[in-house]
Amino acid sequence: MLTITDQKVSRTKNEVAELKYRHQQLQEEFNKLSAELNSTLTPKQVMDQHIKRLKEYNELRDAGLRLTQLISDEKSCKVKDVFEEMGYSMSDD
Amino acid sequence: MDDTTIINSSPVSDQKGKNSMEICSPTKTPVESVSKYKTAGKHLVQKSRETLEDHKLNTQTRLLYNELSKQKNLYKKHIDNLAQAIKIIKAGEKESRVLELIEKWRGVAQAGMSFMLNSAMLKITKLGGYEELLKKELEAERRKLDYQINDNLQDDMEQVFESEEFLALPEEMQQEYRDQMNEQLREVQNRKDKEIAKLEAKMKESAGQEMTMQELSRRIKMDYMLIFPE
Incomplete structure (x- = not known):
């Protein structure tokens, strides 16, 4: 069994205190930003929502590109032409 | 083999009986021998007590350290979530x-x-x-x-x-x-x-x-x- 020295315990206590302080600071900043935006979401919910949106964007982009490819095959034209006909740009810039 | 073995069954040696002489020296009385054992026993008990206390202290330190480590990890996780959420809101x-x-x-x-x-x-x-x-x-x-x-x-x-x-x-x-x-x-x-x-x-x-x-x-x-x- 490894022995844990008092020095190690003391160092960890200091680390916890520092982390606690940093956590408080960030929590205050998050609360302030949420209040400005009238948001009631928790940090975890903000992250989940962001990831969900990115996923939705990726999936819709894949679906859109696949469908335009099918149409261009059927019409024997370029994918770019299909986009133009639909009134959309191919790139997201 | 020592003196407790069957008579004449031990191998013949110049050192015959030397071992028993060492354990029970003719210069010391039996009372002195017992007292020596008692002192050694006391030392042993004291030593084992110390070891037990050391062990207890070590366990307590370990528990404290484990609890602190848990807290540290939890804070780290929350800090990470907060930092990311703030970054998303700011952008x-x-x-x-x-x-x-x-x-x-x-x-x-x-x-x-x-x-x-x-x-x-x-x-x-x-x-x-x-x-x-x-x-x-x-x-x-x-x-x-x-x-x-x-x-x-x-x-x-x-x-x-x-x-x-x-x-x-x-x-x-x-x-x-x-x-x-x-x-x-x-x-x-x-x-x-x-x-x-x-x-x-x-x-x-x-x-x-x-x-x-x-x-x-x-x-x-x-x-x-x-x-x-x-």
Whole structure:
């Protein structure tokens, strides 16, 4: 069994205190930003929502590109032409 | 061997009895020897007590350290979540852009699906209608099942029945195998009938109907709910 020295315990206590302080600071900043935006979401919910949106964007982009490819095959034209006909740009810039 | 061994059975040696002399020296009385043991025992007890206390202290320190480590990890996790959430909120414009792009690509996908549906309906009309298409699909599926299930198994059976190993078996065993394989064939036939019944039921359900966007999505493997959310 490894022995844990008092020095190690003391160092960890200091680390916890520092982390606690940093956590408080960030929590205050998050609360302030949420209040400005009238948001009631928790940090975890903000992250989940962001990831969900990115996923939705990726999936819709894949679906859109696949469908335009099918149409261009059927019409024997370029994918770019299909986009133009639909009134959309191919790139997201 | 020492002096407690049977007389004359110990090997002859110049050192005979030396060991016993060491343990119970003739210069010390038996009382002195006992006292020596008592002192040694006391030391041992004291030492084991110290070890026990050390062990207790170590365990307590370890528990404290483990608890602190848990707290540290929890704070780290919360800090990470907070930092990321703050970053996302601060980059508000980026988030709005993602929403814009979602709308854009949903628009593209919806327009694409509309085009594909129109195109499919035109082709279906040329074929004689949606019901006719389903009938043709049903026939094709029936042929596929016939080919996959019956033919393969019947070929296998014929091969087995014509093999030398099978013909070398006694008549009773041959009959047993024949019965087993016929049973398998019946099971396969039942399965095929069920599949076809399913297809026929689907065809009846679709009678008088037209191809829908949901049906098309399923056929071209598109997520309908993603493109047309309620």
